[in-house]
Amino acid sequence: MPAHAHPPTAAERQAERRRRILRAGTQLACRGGYEAVQMREVAESSQVALGTLYRYFPSKVHLLVAMMQDQLERMHGTLQRKPPAGEGPAERVTQTLMGAFQALQREPRLAEAMVRALTFADRSVSQEVDQVTRLTTAIILDAMGGPEPAPAQLSAVRVVAHTWHSALIAWLSGRASIAQVRTDVATACRLLEPQG
Amino acid sequence: MPAHAHPPTAAERQAERRRRILRAGTQLACRGGYEAVQMREVAESSQVALGTLYRYFPSKVHLLVAMMQDQLERMHGTLQRKPPAGEGPAERVTQTLMGAFQALQREPRLAEAMVRALTFADRSVSQEVDQVTRLTTAIILDAMGGPEPAPAQLSAVRVVAHTWHSALIAWLSGRASIAQVRTDVATACRLLEPQG
DNA sequence: ATCAAGTCTGAAACTTGTTCTAGATTAGCG
DNA sequence: CGCTAATCTAGAACAAGTTTCAGACTTGAT
Numbered sequence: 001m002p003a004h005a006h007p008p009t010a011a012e013r014q015a016e017r018r019r020r021i022l023r024a025g026t027q028l029a030c031r032g033g034y035e036a037v038q039m040r041e042v043a044e045s046s047q048v049a050l051g052t053l054y055r056y057f058p059s060k061v062h063l064l065v066a067m068m069q070d071q072l073e074r075m076h077g078t079l080q081r082k083p084p085a086g087e088g089p090a091e092r093v094t095q096t097l098m099g100a101f102q103a104l105q106r107e108p109r110l111a112e113a114m115v116r117a118l119t120f121a122d123r124s125v126s127q128e129v130d131q132v133t134r135l136t137t138a139i140i141l142d143a144m145g146g147p148e149p150a151p152a153q154l155s156a157v158r159v160v161a162h163t164w165h166s167a168l169i170a171w172l173s174g175r176a177s178i179a180q181v182r183t184d185v186a187t188a189c190r191l192l193e194p195q196g
Numbered sequence: 197m198p199a200h201a202h203p204p205t206a207a208e209r210q211a212e213r214r215r216r217i218l219r220a221g222t223q224l225a226c227r228g229g230y231e232a233v234q235m236r237e238v239a240e241s242s243q244v245a246l247g248t249l250y251r252y253f254p255s256k257v258h259l260l261v262a263m264m265q266d267q268l269e270r271m272h273g274t275l276q277r278k279p280p281a282g283e284g285p286a287e288r289v290t291q292t293l294m295g296a297f298q299a300l301q302r303e304p305r306l307a308e309a310m311v312r313a314l315t316f317a318d319r320s321v322s323q324e325v326d327q328v329t330r331l332t333t334a335i336i337l338d339a340m341g342g343p344e345p346a347p348a349q350l351s352a353v354r355v356v357a358h359t360w361h362s363a364l365i366a367w368l369s370g371r372a373s374i375a376q377v378r379t380d381v382a383t384a385c386r387l388l389e390p391q392g
Numbered sequence: 393a394t395c396a397a398g399t400c401t402g403a404a405a406c407t408t409g410t411t412c413t414a415g416a417t418t419a420g421c422g
Numbered sequence: 423c424g425c426t427a428a429t430c431t432a433g434a435a436c437a438a439g440t441t442t443c444a445g446a447c448t449t450g451a452t
């Protein structure tokens with residue numbers, strides 16, 4: 001601990017608690033996926049009372065969606081530092097998404113937990129889910145690299161995002177192969193080409 | 197009851213029970229969506245013991261996915277009797293899917309319940325979910341009307357299905373407008389055009 | 393007809409997400 | 423400092439999905 005350590009303020013301790021909770025949730029998810037993220041365990045593991053956990057995240061789905069936000073923000077930062085090098089927008093986006101896919105493959109149970117929460121979320125989580133959608137869109141737009149996205153392009157971007165999420169779920173449920181995911185993502189990305 | 201009524205066989209009574217359960221689940225879902233389909237209520241409402249309900253459908257998700265299968269089969273039959281009249285494959289598929297969408301709009305809570313179950317389903321339901329996927333694919337292929345689907349076309353069909361499901365969820369969660377759903381479905385359907 | 397196997401029922405028990413309560417601790421403020 | 427409001431904790435309580443169990447009823451084969 002640094003020499004200039006000052007007693008942490010309330011806000012700092014709260015931020016620290018939030019981080020601990022997210023980390024505990026992530027660890028549990030890595031081990032056993034969605035069902036292994038049990039609120040009592042998260043609370044105990046992050047050294048926080050159950051009531052406090054529910055003050056920070058009003059439901060299990062809120063927690064898991066927040067975890068996904070976290071991951072996406074990290075990923076977005078990484079991608080901005082080293083943008084994809086590809087021929088056209090379609091290839092760059094395909095590369096980016098398949099890179100993200102590989103990252104998720106390293107912790108498939110974590111991915112399963114987050115994605116299932118995301119699609120299971122009801123209206124009470126729509127704001128947070130929307131934020132995830134915006135992040136995904138931002139990542140795709142960054143990968144495209146174009147100047148302004150025409151409104152028609154935006155629909156194509158949404159189709160790509162839809163496809164990515166859906167293909168991810170199909171893979172996580174064992175209903176689609178990695179090759180199929182790649183094929184489908186690439187197919188959807190064809191819509192991003194200028195003449196498309 | 198008909199004059200030639202014979203005492204129903206065991207198999208008939210079982211089929212009857214299954215129908216009663218599906219109907220009860222559907223009614224509850226129409227009223228209050230996913231959360232209103234409570235297994236105890238379904239059991240009581242279909243005059244079946246809770247244990248029996250679980251013998252027929254090993255989980256709530258299984259039940260809801262079976263309800264969706266039922267709906268899709270009905271829809272497929274209807275569509276085969278009056279196929280869509282449109283210019284190209286893209287337009288016909290768009291028409292068909294937006295027609296299905298309008299049908300779902302009439303019972304939005306039922307749609308919400310079924311679709312949420314579908315995307316929340318884990319590996320233990322993958323067989324049933326796969327059947328739903330196949331039905332969706334069959335509906336799209338029928339609407340296209342073409343002779344043989346080239347393997348490249350199959351990926352496009354999957355992208356359309358992905359987009360439809362995903363857009364449906366976004367609409368049900370209040371995160372997308374009907375216009376946006378139509379736009380996105382139409383965009384994805386562009387991949388079905390011969391030159392696409 | 394009778395026995396074994398499978399099925400249905402009613403009810404209790406168990407699990408896990410969520411809510412509630414009472415008291416302790418802390419933060420901000422006059 | 424001393425007060426008030428907010429926060430945190432421990433734990434009980436509640437809700438709904440799921441499992442289990444004992445007993446009654448069918449069914450099918452011998």
